[in-house]
Amino acid sequence: MPKKIINRHILLIIGIAVLTGIAIFTASLNAKYVRKVKLKASVEFSSELAQSITLNESKANITDSGKYELDTSEKVTENNYKVMPGVNIPKDPQITITGKTGIPSYLFIKAEETDIPDTITYSLCDHWKKLSNKDNVYVYTKDDFNSPIKIIENDILTVSQQYNGEIFNLDFTAYLYQKIDSETPEQTFSRESGG
Numbered sequence: 001m002p003k004k005i006i007n008r009h010i011l012l013i014i015g016i017a018v019l020t021g022i023a024i025f026t027a028s029l030n031a032k033y034v035r036k037v038k039l040k041a042s043v044e045f046s047s048e049l050a051q052s053i054t055l056n057e058s059k060a061n062i063t064d065s066g067k068y069e070l071d072t073s074e075k076v077t078e079n080n081y082k083v084m085p086g087v088n089i090p091k092d093p094q095i096t097i098t099g100k101t102g103i104p105s106y107l108f109i110k111a112e113e114t115d116i117p118d119t120i121t122y123s124l125c126d127h128w129k130k131l132s133n134k135d136n137v138y139v140y141t142k143d144d145f146n147s148p149i150k151i152i153e154n155d156i157l158t159v160s161q162q163y164n165g166e167i168f169n170l171d172f173t174a175y176l177y178q179k180i181d182s183e184t185p186e187q188t189f190s191r192e193s194g195g
Contacts, residue, residue, distance in 0.1 A: 059076050094151060105177060107140035127149070
């Protein structure tokens with residue numbers, strides 16, 4: 001009887017050791033798999049075009065007079081304004097591209113206007129050209145990527161005296177897409193955006 005008990009203990013210990021070995025082997029396979037997935041995921045298409053892209057604007061602070069002033073030392077991704085008739089809104093969104101490579105590419109912005117009344121107007125800087133096949137999508141027409149790229153002309157939204165308190169949104173999105181062969185900006189944006 002003692003031999004059978006000892007044999008069972010030995011088999012149990014061997015079984016635990018085998019299961020532990022299988023678990024460690026499986027865990028190491030999973031760890032390798034996860035590392036490979038992370039490595040693969042980190043090699044994004046856009047990483048070949050630039051090291052980083054940021055789109056932000058200066059913080060808008062309201063003054064005692066009800067006007068806004070921009071604090072250029074503080075950058076934010078969103079400002080909210082209390083709009084008054086005849087009081088213009090300072091807004092300076094800009095795109096900063098770091099480490100742009102020599103791979104041919106186009107920089108685009110999309111201006112998403114939600115419920116903007118005719119009493120609120122703005123112009124884009126002259127280095128933006130509207131795409132002929134997309135509403136509110138523009139392509140950057142210069143080759144200078146070494147300094148921040150402004151979006152709004154004079155950094156101002158003009159507010160008419162006739163503004164009547166309508167709530168609206170103005171949002172910008174930036175895209176850097178690789179140009180393939182002799183694609184036009186319209187072709188590149190359609191290909192990358194899926195239509």
